[in-house]
Amino acid sequence: MALIVQKYGGTSVGSTDRIKNVARKVAKFHEQGHQVVVVVSAMSGETNRLIALAKELTPNPDPRELDVVVSTGEQVTIGLLAMALQAAGIPAKSYTGGQVKILTDDAYTKARILDIDDAAMRQNLSEGKIVIVAGFQGVDADGNITTLGRGGSDTTGVALAAALKADECQIYTDVDGVYTTDPRIVPEARKLDTITFEEMLEMASLGSKVLQIRSVEFAGKYKVKLRVLSSFEEESQGTLITVEENRNMEQPVISGIAFNRDEAKITILGVPDQPGIAYQILGPVADANIDIDMIIQNSGRDGLADFSFTVGRGDLDKTINVLDRVKAVINAKSIESDKSLCKVSIVGVGMRSHPGVAAKMFRTLSEEGINIRMISTSEIKISVVIEEKYLELAVRVLHKAFNLDSAA
Amino acid sequence: MALIVQKYGGTSVGSTDRIKNVARKVAKFHEQGHQVVVVVSAMSGETNRLIALAKELTPNPDPRELDVVVSTGEQVTIGLLAMALQAAGIPAKSYTGGQVKILTDDAYTKARILDIDDAAMRQNLSEGKIVIVAGFQGVDADGNITTLGRGGSDTTGVALAAALKADECQIYTDVDGVYTTDPRIVPEARKLDTITFEEMLEMASLGSKVLQIRSVEFAGKYKVKLRVLSSFEEESQGTLITVEENRNMEQPVISGIAFNRDEAKITILGVPDQPGIAYQILGPVADANIDIDMIIQNSGRDGLADFSFTVGRGDLDKTINVLDRVKAVINAKSIESDKSLCKVSIVGVGMRSHPGVAAKMFRTLSEEGINIRMISTSEIKISVVIEEKYLELAVRVLHKAFNLDSAA
Numbered sequence: 158m159a160l161i162v163q164k165y166g167g168t169s170v171g172s173t174d175r176i177k178n179v180a181r182k183v184a185k186f187h188e189q190g191h192q193v194v195v196v197v198s199a200m201s202g203e204t205n206r207l208i209a210l211a212k213e214l215t216p217n218p219d220p221r222e223l224d225v226v227v228s229t230g231e232q233v234t235i236g237l238l239a240m241a242l243q244a245a246g247i248p249a250k251s252y253t254g255g256q257v258k259i260l261t262d263d264a265y266t267k268a269r270i271l272d273i274d275d276a277a278m279r280q281n282l283s284e285g286k287i288v289i290v291a292g293f294q295g296v297d298a299d300g301n302i303t304t305l306g307r308g309g310s311d312t313t314g315v316a317l318a319a320a321l322k323a324d325e326c327q328i329y330t331d332v333d334g335v336y337t338t339d340p341r342i343v344p345e346a347r348k349l350d351t352i353t354f355e356e357m358l359e360m361a362s363l364g365s366k367v368l369q370i371r372s373v374e375f376a377g378k379y380k381v382k383l384r385v386l387s388s389f390e391e392e393s394q395g396t397l398i399t400v401e402e403n404r405n406m407e408q409p410v411i412s413g414i415a416f417n418r419d420e421a422k423i424t425i426l427g428v429p430d431q432p433g434i435a436y437q438i439l440g441p442v443a444d445a446n447i448d449i450d451m452i453i454q455n456s457g458r459d460g461l462a463d464f465s466f467t468v469g470r471g472d473l474d475k476t477i478n479v480l481d482r483v484k485a486v487i488n489a490k491s492i493e494s495d496k497s498l499c500k501v502s503i504v505g506v507g508m509r510s511h512p513g514v515a516a517k518m519f520r521t522l523s524e525e526g527i528n529i530r531m532i533s534t535s536e537i538k539i540s541v542v543i544e545e546k547y548l549e550l551a552v553r554v555l556h557k558a559f560n561l562d563s564a565a
Numbered sequence: 566m567a568l569i570v571q572k573y574g575g576t577s578v579g580s581t582d583r584i585k586n587v588a589r590k591v592a593k594f595h596e597q598g599h600q601v602v603v604v605v606s607a608m609s610g611e612t613n614r615l616i617a618l619a620k621e622l623t624p625n626p627d628p629r630e631l632d633v634v635v636s637t638g639e640q641v642t643i644g645l646l647a648m649a650l651q652a653a654g655i656p657a658k659s660y661t662g663g664q665v666k667i668l669t670d671d672a673y674t675k676a677r678i679l680d681i682d683d684a685a686m687r688q689n690l691s692e693g694k695i696v697i698v699a700g701f702q703g704v705d706a707d708g709n710i711t712t713l714g715r716g717g718s719d720t721t722g723v724a725l726a727a728a729l730k731a732d733e734c735q736i737y738t739d740v741d742g743v744y745t746t747d748p749r750i751v752p753e754a755r756k757l758d759t760i761t762f763e764e765m766l767e768m769a770s771l772g773s774k775v776l777q778i779r780s781v782e783f784a785g786k787y788k789v790k791l792r793v794l795s796s797f798e799e800e801s802q803g804t805l806i807t808v809e810e811n812r813n814m815e816q817p818v819i820s821g822i823a824f825n826r827d828e829a830k831i832t833i834l835g836v837p838d839q840p841g842i843a844y845q846i847l848g849p850v851a852d853a854n855i856d857i858d859m860i861i862q863n864s865g866r867d868g869l870a871d872f873s874f875t876v877g878r879g880d881l882d883k884t885i886n887v888l889d890r891v892k893a894v895i896n897a898k899s900i901e902s903d904k905s906l907c908k909v910s911i912v913g914v915g916m917r918s919h920p921g922v923a924a925k926m927f928r929t930l931s932e933e934g935i936n937i938r939m940i941s942t943s944e945i946k947i948s949v950v951i952e953e954k955y956l957e958l959a960v961r962v963l964h965k966a967f968n969l970d971s972a973a
Contacts, residue, residue, distance in 0.1 A: 173621035213581035215652035225659050229637035236633035244623035251633050256708055549882035
């Protein structure tokens, strides 16, 4: 008998028929003798509907009140799922984040979990009940309702699994696992049976939107066994996200290829090459709440350097406005930008012990005549920025070059 | 400076534009220096939408879980109204029933309020904030979400006014007060400036659905000054519901005429005229959860009696099924029923000190050839059951006969 935390996303509970389907899946685990805690999201579309109502009233709704409103989405789902299970003769009880309780800080709309009281859940589990918990939400120390931000239901699932020392945390979604790359671009892409937390983090942050990145960090930190599964396919075992040591020795060098279309590059030319210049440029950008991705600085001639970085394409105009003010202060020569770019990354813990991976990546791209505009590397990832028109081609040739097309 | 509790129903908050309108009304009281606590219902249609979702899953949803689901309706409204006020520069803070907290028993879907903690509300009011509270809901001693049943938001408003010793509880609705009768039937019907709690109870229970009856009982018990107003008309002072002593001495004998189309009469003929027979008949009916309205028993000849009572028309078939079983046990002769009936009642505290009111009522009806099928009286009300086809005629002639057509 295992203790399993299952999380079902908005698509999986998007209608009452789908909620019945979830109830059947949960019931199966219950019948096998497992203890099950279920975390659910709002029915798909509901969170957006609620936010739209708020925006009709004011473009900048008060964050505390926005959390009061949007947290109702998950509250509806927990009640409905509990009813569906009870109607099927299976004892079940729903809990809001506040009822559990899931204590968070008071950073409304993006709160962090501080503590989880597992007493009520354990009591119910020991009585043979299914425990259903609203994802995405908690309460602060004063009893105000908070939400964890978009995708926060994954984090709730992992945090509950950690608090309960669950045997496994299963994230049910509309894909049946993590793929070597997007199958819409490479039909030969295949599902990975396992992936390490670190790889998953790199894959997720690079645009493979299977799991919310915070939940993966959380799972890695608390050693929660995390599995991504489809709520619609019965047979698949999904992808297990695991620590490196548990993996098959025959693991390929590269686990997957991630990409992001939404890249814009900004270069500030002729920047004085002196200490503190990076902060002078990026400080105001960060202050304007713009997320910066890759950063490259090259020393040049005459004590001048070129400084480049990428931002999300939607932030480009805002970033240039900020830099126009910075430019005068730091005496830069000019600002250039390019928004028709994308980023392609190869990810794999195997590259640590295999030299020549970068060279192979660059050679593969060069053979197709694809010019590399920026390069950035980490321990287990190599990213290149290229022209967006080459994205599909680059992903396909890299997928083949690193032997991802065939089963491992 | 007064402390005012205002309650806005589902129609008054039925869209974001209407919520903005409520915010403007609340703001006006705030600007005049009053302390305001606002109770809101779910946006119109929302509660029904949520119940429909539950019924899609199971015809008999678990009551605890149903309350978890439907209580979200009011939670959305409190957040939206708080945003709207804050966007207009007015400090406001929302509270769910659980956050206030409004302690109830654990009778899910029809809970009763046991206690209200006024500390947080008073604190916010003293800081100049508008306090917004979700109507219709509370929590039991174990922190489970409960609801007060349909129309429970009125009860929340009155209960908060009682707990805070508010100067007035204003119930905003889509009518501008209590009328002498339904203006759709009698165009000459006029709005009452005042009505006593007792009259209001008789009017409400007889089908003038302006206020939830429980809230009127509550207001009477705790001497809460209750006013019914329109949320859409600015100038009207509505109707004040008050204790008898505060009324104008020149009060007319009859305050209003209520009616109910939904009546079915059942007569059990030839019942042995012996003690316990009423219970033997009505006990099984009550056990089947059927509400009984008027009851009449006449002793007859040969130690046999006829026993009549009325039920809601939708319950008639169910009632007859129950009675078919009872009939054999008590040795009754036969069961007759009639569903094309209605009830018309004249209500007024003045009838206590004015004899002849009943006679005048019966004469008025007889002059129009309307046959009276049943009569029932209380201290301040006389009800008759007549054929439904005479309903409009009866209400019109009684309205005129008791001088309700002209201003008091």
